[in-house]
Amino acid sequence: MLYHQIREKRKVATLRTEHELKDYSRQVETRINKVTWLPAARWLPLALLLSISLFVLWMQLGGRVPLFQCLEEILRRLAFWPFDSSSSTPNVTSLAPYIFQPLPLGSIQPLGWTNDQLKLMADGLAGHQYDFYHLVHQSPWIGGNSEYSVLNEGLPYWFNGLVPLAYGLNDSRLIAQVEDATEYIVAHQWEDGWLGPEAPADRDLWARYPLFLGLIQLVEADITQANRVVPAMYTFIDLMHSMLVENTGLTQIWGRVRFPDMLISLQWLYENYPLGNQTMMLDTMSLLESRGFDWSSYWTEDNFIFVDLDTIQDDIDGGSPRFPFVHGVNAAQGLKAGATIYRYTGNDSILQNNRNGVNWTFSYHGDVAGSIIGDERETGLGSNRGSELCTAVETMYSMSYLYHTLGDNYFADRCERAAFNALPVSITADHWARQYLAVASEPYAKPLSGENPFWNVGDLGIIYGLEPNYPCCTVNMPQGLPKFLSASFVQIGDNDLGHALLGPAQVSFTTKVVTDIVITCTTNYPFSPVLYYNVTTTSPFTFYLRVPSWSVLDNSSITVNDNEAIPLTPDPRTGMMPVLLGFGTSAVTYTIGANVRVEQRANSTIAVYYGAILYALDVGQIVTTLPNSLYNASYSNASPYDTSAPLIPNEVHDFAFTNTESWNMAIDISSLTFHTTFNNATEPALKNPIFDYQAPPTYISGKGCEVDWPLYNGLPAPLPALPEGVRHRSCTGNVTDVILRPYGSLKNHMAELPTVDLSIS
Structure with missing residues (x-):
């Protein structure tokens, strides 16, 4: 079922932007309802x-x-039908518990390269949108009039990401931005309870979903905010309940397909601030589910699309009942649907269905870097098709939520893969520019002319800048790494802690049985296999360390206080390895064995990994500064850029990255060798920014040669499948040395490569 043909360009150019898709969705519903x-x-x-x-x-x-x-x-x-949900208010008195309870925002502080990255975010585009970017600075949510869509989602997206960034860093400037926006939104709540700028005739619930995710994080991090925020949320929820009963408020497909995000916020309130509203809250959850699209019906063998959507007869466009499920960002957000429903219904029969949905999505539409291929709409596994930055951050959030809720190690592996590869590749090293769409076969990231291979993305989709192609990724990208940090340590049972998503950080927490624990993890992971922990506790507890499923257990170990190394025997489902620690201070050294491994991709190509990092071919790099392609300058239907907004900072530019070396290379797998500048001695700090070109301390060397590889619509074409019995390509050029580097540091790259066997050349 793998995509192995160059697809014919479908005539879907009438909807060229997500803006048009979103504004068109109401017309779509009208047409479908006929x-x-x-x-x-x-x-x-x-x-x-x-x-x-x-x-x-x-x-x-x-x-x-x-x-x-x-x-x-x-x-x-x-x-x-059959994609509508049907549910009734469950007869429950408590929510199904998490396998791994997430900790309140602010319990975990970044260290090492994670701290460097978050500070770059604070000093870059994420931390300054409130100062100058008109879609945030002059959002209608805070009294302005600048928005890129009738959905009014710009500021809520930004808010959902800035809250964990501000409190993860404990950055007073960013906290002031959060508080300022919160104060205005709550103070301007409508008399009927509505939150947001929309008049009664124009109300749609969707943009409240990311807003509420931001608000619950805010109250977690600063309990003093509860007195004004929680009542405002409940007043809105009462209105939302009435709207759902009367079947209003879900006028667009986005709120109906992304309802799991609001379920998370409602469940957080149910557990932390019920205030006697439990029955109404459960009924609201049930109404949201019943009014929403049914992911469990889509994740069945009869309805799921297992093939490249460009190769099927039925055109899955904006008017198709299955379109909401195959929109890339929707697919990423929907991955957690079954788990959110299970928590309030206790219906565990839907969990295997949810697992199937995740597995099928990545198997048939998964990006090599850990995200989902969907240049607006999913396709198949074509290496010249793109993945949105929005999809990457939503995939990370869904995978961390699933690991907390269901405990499958696979979910944590997928979260780390996206965090260390799909996320950084789409953001410049200084965090002042972002890419709308990342492509595995992307030897250059420059404006494309004429036809491009994407379903619904313009010619500027792969350059870097303030808002090329569409603004949603600018406002949505801040949530990625901050939420990864806040999900990294978890509570297990009443007295234990675990390190779920690995990386440098410090956690301070008091367990339910009043054990005070401080854990400091010093590491260069994923660029190093060694994690050092300093643990101080007021009473004994079990410290759990997650062992990634790619680990080589024979080369992995844990030592406590220089005692004999403990061989790893992790739980086969969760990947967690228990380590008993006594009262006082302990030193734990955790070493994760890894090796070069290859994963098969479409069209007889492969991807190369070492540990959690994807390695791509370094094709050289020239960076060119381009004029800022403001959204309204790119698309005629956009509202004008608000010239009364503060000036765009000098740091903001569009950029193109082009190659200096041949990109049409095949590699000999047997020649690949991993290299690192680290040794067994104390490791130096990583370069900052770590995802700059050639900054990481690791690379893979090998041998390769040029092969016949044409372009298709501006990017390398998917190669034809090899004939039966043939395993490798034939060289068209001389054998040469090749270098593969961490994907996130290569803004132009080749990550899915054909193979050659040089031993028989």
Whole structure:
């Protein structure tokens, strides 16, 4: 089922931007809701059934909704069957517990390269959008009039990411931004409870989802905010409940397909600030699920799309009932759907379905760097197709949530892969520019002309800048690494802690049985296999260390206080390895064995990994500064860039990255050798910024040669599949040395490579 043909360009250019898709979605729903009436002889049974259904639904809504609106809802349900959810308020008194309880925001502080990266974020685009970027600085959420979509999602996206960045760093300047925005939003809550700038006739719930995720993090980090934030949230939830009962508030597909995000916030309130609202909260969760699209129905063998969407007869475009599930960002956010439903229903029968959905998504649409291929819409596994930066950060969040909730080691592995590869490759080393779309076969990141290989992304989709192609990734990218940090340590049971997502950090926490624990992890992981822990505790506890599934256990070990090394026997499902620690201070050294490994990709190509890092071919790099391609300058339907906003900082530019060496290379797998500048002695600090070109201390050397590899619509074409019985390509050039470097440090690169066997050349 792997994509092995150059696809024909489909005629879908009428919707060129996500802006058009979003603004078009209401028209789509109207078109979908139209039905073709049966011949006259069949009208009477249908009319009778429709009348009964109309009356029943009207009675369920208490007679408060006009009959024509009930009719519209019945037709909508028919159009989207079998993808509509159906649920009733569960008879539960508590939520299903996490396998690994996340810690409150602020419990974990960054160290080492993670701290460097977060400070670069604070000093870069993420930390200054509130100062100058008109879609945040002059958002209608805080009294302005600048927005890129009728969804009004710009500031909520930014807020959801800035809160964990501000409190992860304990940065007073960023905290002031968070507090300022919060104060305005809460102070301007509508009398009926609505949060946001929309008048009653224009209200859609979706943008409240990222806002609420930001608000619950804010209250976790600063409990003094609870007195004003929690009542405002409940006042809104009461209104939302009424809207859902009356079947209003979900006018666009985005709120219906991304409902798991709001379930997370409601469940957090249910557990931390119930305030006697438990029944209403459970009913609201049930209503959200029932009004939303049913991910469990899509994740079935009958409905899931296992093939490249460009090769199937049915055109899955914005008007298709399956489109909401194959939109790349939706797919990333939806990966946690079953787990969020399980927590409030206790229905564990949906969990295997959720696991299937994750496995199938990555197996048939997964990006080599850990994200999901979807240049707006999913395709297959083509190496010249792209993954949005929004998709990368949403994938990270979904995978960390799934690991906390279900405990499968696979989810943590996927989260780390995206965090160490898909995320950094799309952001410049200084964090002042970002890419909309990352491509595995991307020897240059420059403007494309004419046709491009993407489904619905423009010619500026792979350059770096303030807002090339579409602004959503600018405001949504801040959540990536800060949320990874806040998810890294977890509570296990009543008295134990675990390191779930590995990296340098310090955690200070008091367990449920009042054990005070401080753990400092000093490490260059994932660029080094060794993690050093200094642990201080007021009473004995078990410290759990996650062992990635790619680990070579024979070369891995744990030592405590220089005692004899403990061989690793991690739990086969969670990957957690228990280490018993006594009262006082302990020193723990954790070494993770790794080797060069190869994963098969489409079209007889491979990807090369060492540990959690993807290694790509270094094709040389020239950086060119380009004029800023402001969103309204790129697309005629955009609102003008607000010239009254503060001037764009001098640091903000568009950039192109081009190659200086041949990119059409095949490699001999047997020649690959891993190298590091570290040794067994104390490791020096990593370079800062670590994801700059050639900054990482590791690389892989090997041998390769040029092969026949044409371009297709501006980027390297997917290679044809090899004939049966043939395993390697044929050289068209001389054998030469090749260097592979960490993918995140190469803004132009070749990450999916064909192979040659030089021993028979």
